[in-house]
Amino acid sequence: MSSRKIIVLNASDNVGVVISNLSKDEKITIDGEAICAISDIDFGHKIALKDLPIGALVKKYGVPIGVITQQVHAGEHIHVHNMESLYMKQFTK
Amino acid sequence: MLKGYLRQDGKKGIRNYALVAYTVECAHHVAREIQYNFRDKGVHVIGFHGCAPNDYANQMMQALCTHSNVGAVLIVSLGCENLNKEALEKQVIASGRPAKTITIQQSKGSRNSIDIGKAWIKQQVEILQNTPTVNMAMDELIVGTICGGSDATSGITANPVIGKVFDSILEQGATAIFEETGELIGCEHIMAERASTPELAKQLVKTVDKAKDYYMKMGFGSFSDGNAKGGLSTIEEKSMGAYSKSGNSKIKGIIKPAICPTTSGLYLLDVVPDGEPMFGWPNANDNAEIAELIACGSHVVLFSTGRGSVVGSAVAPVIKICANPETYNNLAEDMDINAGKILNGEATLNEVADELEQCILNLGNGKLSKSEELLHQEFQLAYKKFNQLEPGCLPG
Numbered sequence: 001m002s003s004r005k006i007i008v009l010n011a012s013d014n015v016g017v018v019i020s021n022l023s024k025d026e027k028i029t030i031d032g033e034a035i036c037a038i039s040d041i042d043f044g045h046k047i048a049l050k051d052l053p054i055g056a057l058v059k060k061y062g063v064p065i066g067v068i069t070q071q072v073h074a075g076e077h078i079h080v081h082n083m084e085s086l087y088m089k090q091f092t093k
Numbered sequence: 094m095l096k097g098y099l100r101q102d103g104k105k106g107i108r109n110y111a112l113v114a115y116t117v118e119c120a121h122h123v124a125r126e127i128q129y130n131f132r133d134k135g136v137h138v139i140g141f142h143g144c145a146p147n148d149y150a151n152q153m154m155q156a157l158c159t160h161s162n163v164g165a166v167l168i169v170s171l172g173c174e175n176l177n178k179e180a181l182e183k184q185v186i187a188s189g190r191p192a193k194t195i196t197i198q199q200s201k202g203s204r205n206s207i208d209i210g211k212a213w214i215k216q217q218v219e220i221l222q223n224t225p226t227v228n229m230a231m232d233e234l235i236v237g238t239i240c241g242g243s244d245a246t247s248g249i250t251a252n253p254v255i256g257k258v259f260d261s262i263l264e265q266g267a268t269a270i271f272e273e274t275g276e277l278i279g280c281e282h283i284m285a286e287r288a289s290t291p292e293l294a295k296q297l298v299k300t301v302d303k304a305k306d307y308y309m310k311m312g313f314g315s316f317s318d319g320n321a322k323g324g325l326s327t328i329e330e331k332s333m334g335a336y337s338k339s340g341n342s343k344i345k346g347i348i349k350p351a352i353c354p355t356t357s358g359l360y361l362l363d364v365v366p367d368g369e370p371m372f373g374w375p376n377a378n379d380n381a382e383i384a385e386l387i388a389c390g391s392h393v394v395l396f397s398t399g400r401g402s403v404v405g406s407a408v409a410p411v412i413k414i415c416a417n418p419e420t421y422n423n424l425a426e427d428m429d430i431n432a433g434k435i436l437n438g439e440a441t442l443n444e445v446a447d448e449l450e451q452c453i454l455n456l457g458n459g460k461l462s463k464s465e466e467l468l469h470q471e472f473q474l475a476y477k478k479f480n481q482l483e484p485g486c487l488p489g
Binding site: 004007009017018019042043044045046058060061063064065066078079080083084085086087088 | 248283305323333
């Protein structure tokens with residue numbers, strides 16, 4: 001890759017952090033595996049590195065940061081619409 | 094080596110500020126008018142808006158008025174409020190600092206009170222500006238940290254940079270304070286592994302559990318819509334990013350607002366009130382937490398921001414470390430450090446950490462931070478209630 005588009009903070013993570021806006025259908029390579037962005041994903045947001053079923057733990061920094069609430073495919077944007085806190089709900093407008 | 098102002102108790106400050114401290118909102122205008130022409134001469138306004146009594150507010154005001162960065166205090170009172178201004182003045186005088194109280198109801202009203210206050214502040218500023226400094230070592234420095242306006246970059250760039258600087262200054266004998274237990278929800282067990290005693294480990298988990306219960310009762314976690322727009326999805330994701338500000342050093346103890354650490358080391362400041370929620374959110378905004386970090390003795394506060402906060406504070410300088418390169422480009426005049434360049438590959442984490450440590454040293458030698466240059470002197474103090482620290486919180 002000429003420039004990094006996503007970073008994976010810990011080897012055990014199942015999401016990457018987008019550090020340069022991704023367009024729908026854009027292909028990125030992580031550890032030799034190609035992933036295709038299913039939608040536009042903005043800077044700072046998370047992308048699924050693999051398919052994740054409902055109930056799967058989302059891992060970032062090597063630790064669980066929440067649980068999947070809707071089936072997610074590799075390359076999909078992971079955010080408040082398909083995951084939630086294991087602790088408490090959040091305020092969003 | 095730093096340059097400090099020596100106080101009677103042996104502590105040193107990196108600034109020699111005069112405070113105009115109002116003791117109820119009704120005296121705020123008079124206090125502001127007194128300070129206005131001196132606001133670029135190291136004179137800051139702090140105060141408490143409430144009329145009904147509150148122990149926490151008394152303790153915060155006393156801690157701030159005797160802070161190492163403060164050299165003189167003018168108390169501005171309306172006259173019928175309940176904040177203990179008598180005890181406040183007594184404490185300031187006992188600490189070797191000049192103090193004066195103006196009671197508006199006994200001073201022929203606003204104009205005369207303002208004139209008396211200005212004359213006194215003018216005298217004090219001349220004295221404070223001509224006070225010689227003494228050498229100050231790193232082990233006499235207390236540094237606090239906070240993050241505000243976090244986004245997904247905060248936990249990748251600015252917060253780990255602060256963590257590295259914390260580890261470095263702690264090794265040099267300094268004291269460091271991190272806070273906001275409501276933003277450590279989800280990290281309590283990994284944090285407990287860093288406790289210096291088993292009792293402290295239990296207290297660290299208990300403190301975060303208390304925060305969790307408190308926020309549950311309030312209905313939401315410490316998570317704003319801006320956090321979500323920036324890519325953070327849950328409180329525990331935000332927490333992991335925030336937690337990295339604390340570095341990797343052993344945790345020495347837990348403190349509460351207005352309690353200064355007695356020995357050097359790394360401390361967690363518990364900012365969440367004890368008991369049932371009584372006065373609303375633990376902290377209404379970042380400045381309420383910054384004021385608490387300062388009331389625990391912080392000479393300087395390291396503020397990490399992704400979305401882009403512009404605030405500073407009264408009583409102690411704030412260094413802003415911008416996590417997001419795009420935000421930095423928008424708000425460069427407000428930011429001291431551009432940690433976003435780590436994402437662009439223009440600098441490593443270690444290089445930015447060195448830059449931040451140098452920035453702290455420069456500030457400790459009289460250089461102004463961006464928020465100081467822009468005269469940001471925000472201050473927030475609300476009603477709160479705390480119990481005493483439990484056994485095991487402080488080193489034995």
